[in-house]
Amino acid sequence: MRDNYLEEYYSFLRFPSVSTDDQYKEKLGKCADWLVKKLDSIGLQTQLVPTKRHPIVWARNEHQPGRRTVLIYGHYDVQPPDPLELWDSPPFEPVLKNGYVFARGATDNKGQILAHILGIQETIEQHRDLPVNLHLVIEGEEEIGSGNLGPFMTENREALRCEVAVVSDTGMIARGMPTMSYGLRGVTALEVKVTGPKMDLHSGVFGGAVANPITALAQLLATLHDREGRVAIAGFYDRVKPLGNW
Incomplete structure (x- = not known):
C-alpha cells in the first residue's frame, strides 16, 4: 500500500462527520467537499447533490455502450463518539496500533468506501479505464436513517440504473x-395502535373475560412470519429475484 493512501485515510477520518448532531453540519459539508476533490482527482465526473440536510456525493466514469453498470454505495457520516471517556485516544485523531487503525468511522464506513475509491484509482492508473460503467453514491445521512437518499434515488432512477x-x-x-x-434485510418503521376498553379494568375481575389489547397485538405480530421465519404477508416475495450468475 502506498504511504500516501494511509495519509489520505487519516485525513478522511479526521472529519468529525457526525450526522446526528447539527453542530457538526459544517464538518459534514467539508468532508463531502474532500470526497469530491478526491474523486475529481482520479478522473471521475463528480457532483455534490444538495439535500434538505447533508449533501450526497455522486461520481461516475464516462459510460460506454455494452458495458455492465456497477453502483457502489457508501456513507461519509459516522456515529457520535460518546462516551468519550471510553476512548484510549481522541476519536477523530487516527491511531495505528498493532496493524489496526483506530478512529471513529474507521470501519463504518470510511475505510471501506475509501478502499473502493483507491481501487478505482489504481485501475484507472494502470489501465487508463474501468471495465464497467460506474456510479459512486456516497451519502451523509446513513446513521440517521437515510432520509434524503430515497428521493435522490427516485429522482435519478434512470440515470442510476x-x-x-x-x-x-x-x-x-x-x-x-x-x-x-449477498444481501441485507430492509427496515420498515410504523406505529400500530390497538385499543380496548374505554376505561381501566381490574385484571383480577375482567382478565380473560375482556379482550386485552396486548394479547391482540401479540397475535397480530405473530401473523407476520411462519414457523420457518419466512414473511407471511401476501405478495411480499412477488418481486424478489432469484440469485443467478453475473
Missing part, C-alpha cells in the same frame, strides 16, 4: 475472514 449494487457496510464472520454478503 445498474446490474449490481455493491455495499461494503456490513460485518465479517470473524476477524481475518473477509465475508461477501
Whole structure:
C-alpha cells in the first residue's frame, strides 16, 4: 500500500462527520467537499447533490455502450463518539496500533468506501479505464436513517440504473475472514395502535373475560412470519429475484 493512501485515510477520518448532531453540519459539508476533490482527482465526473440536510456525493466514469453498470454505495457520516471517556485516544485523531487503525468511522464506513475509491484509482492508473460503467453514491445521512437518499434515488432512477449494487457496510464472520454478503434485510418503521376498553379494568375481575389489547397485538405480530421465519404477508416475495450468475 502506498504511504500516501494511509495519509489520505487519516485525513478522511479526521472529519468529525457526525450526522446526528447539527453542530457538526459544517464538518459534514467539508468532508463531502474532500470526497469530491478526491474523486475529481482520479478522473471521475463528480457532483455534490444538495439535500434538505447533508449533501450526497455522486461520481461516475464516462459510460460506454455494452458495458455492465456497477453502483457502489457508501456513507461519509459516522456515529457520535460518546462516551468519550471510553476512548484510549481522541476519536477523530487516527491511531495505528498493532496493524489496526483506530478512529471513529474507521470501519463504518470510511475505510471501506475509501478502499473502493483507491481501487478505482489504481485501475484507472494502470489501465487508463474501468471495465464497467460506474456510479459512486456516497451519502451523509446513513446513521440517521437515510432520509434524503430515497428521493435522490427516485429522482435519478434512470440515470442510476445498474446490474449490481455493491455495499461494503456490513460485518465479517470473524476477524481475518473477509465475508461477501449477498444481501441485507430492509427496515420498515410504523406505529400500530390497538385499543380496548374505554376505561381501566381490574385484571383480577375482567382478565380473560375482556379482550386485552396486548394479547391482540401479540397475535397480530405473530401473523407476520411462519414457523420457518419466512414473511407471511401476501405478495411480499412477488418481486424478489432469484440469485443467478453475473
